[in-house]
Amino acid sequence: MPSKVRKVSKEAVPARSARLTRGRAAPRKGAKEKWAERRAARREAILAAALDEFAERGFEGARLDDVARRAGIAKGTIYLYFADKETLFQELIRSALSPFVATIEAARSIDLPLRVVCDRLAGAFAREVLGTRRKDIVRLMISEGRRFPKIAKFYYEEVPKRAFAAVRALVRKGIERGEIVDDTLEKFPQLIISPALVAVVWDGLFDKYEPLDAEALLRAHFTLLFKAIERRTP
Amino acid sequence: MPSKVRKVSKEAVPARSARLTRGRAAPRKGAKEKWAERRAARREAILAAALDEFAERGFEGARLDDVARRAGIAKGTIYLYFADKETLFQELIRSALSPFVATIEAARSIDLPLRVVCDRLAGAFAREVLGTRRKDIVRLMISEGRRFPKIAKFYYEEVPKRAFAAVRALVRKGIERGEIVDDTLEKFPQLIISPALVAVVWDGLFDKYEPLDAEALLRAHFTLLFKAIERRTP
DNA sequence: TAATAATGACTGACTAGTCAGTCATTATAT
């Protein structure tokens, strides 16, 4: 860890981003719900700043002073929205996961050839995870998960458990339709996503030394995989 | 992070494991080299303690007071062997890697059918990495690597770069021999090891909720993989 | 006894979390 003297990181500071001051002409709306909206917006701002900070320094290394600076607020304000550092971290993971789970559940019921579903998922993963801050969430889980059993459990229930249930359902359907003949993936659904994990880890660790085309990797993976499992048509 | 008050962790303290005091009757040996030996042994003890501590708490979370306690020495002693915390971490990775690299290099020149080599490597990985503290080194690299570019680069040069060179050599040999017909793995050697990475990450993160038989996973992986790439014998 | 190794109390920089006080906004009274 660059034990350098810590830079005072003025970065990304939208200089005192003002209080929760309304900017737009007030539409028909009770004062109460306007405040609720503003609180929600500020909460989001803190979470966004926290993602930057935690992704950059890890849980222990992250400083709430810097989260506050990134969000353009005072440190005390964070504690009006989150009980403590750990709760902030937990809520960060939780909030990032909820939209993702929906995507997973949706995949279960797609009614297309398995091969097509897989190719679409590969694209979606490259676009929606590797191409966004979500990859940082995955990385944070990998890096910090062991030290936060509660969060790890929550993550397990929300992501791999659901994702693997979806994989199993899709594989079963593929077998019933006669598209594929091998049920290994029902036993080890991990085998379908493992190159995706490699892509997440590789990126930002070795990418500088040997760039990796994640989407091509996933495509190659599925090409090999389907050669192995699909009905042979010689 | 269990923000509990930090337990004073008396754990694993081999109660004052004595100074560098010789225990055994002195054999024929110059005083100089005896000292060198003892220094080396103490160095190892510190590194072992450091592995425990870093693996448990991560780089930022690790306390050198605890490393010292685990090693049964005083904190100041650590500084007689390592310049600072970061150097200790770096040397930990470095020392754990050197024996491992030899294994990788050895694999290149094995002269057996590719399938057999792969099965052996799967077993070796399960035994020598997943079954030992080495998996903690891999995990540490995954977790902390981004924050230590120098160490990440070193790791890259010593492990994936060499390992993938070996994979490429083996694949080429397999093709020349007519054992396999697909060169995807030359382009993406990551595909051969990705389930191993999954196994490392899964273990100690989700293992409690859904145990994973790593060796079975790797065997299933190679079975599928070879179905896809080996010469078809219908 | 001299030289070297080890110790552990200590320092100083750093940070999670607190809280008394400020001030923009909203509600109420005139």
Place this chain on the structure above:
DNA sequence: ATATAATGACTGACTAGTCAGTCATTATTA
């Protein structure tokens, strides 16, 4: 409409505690 009061979001200086790294002292060895 204007003045006054109430609200509660926000602030930032402060506390209490942590921990990497130092060094004067003590122990061991030759």
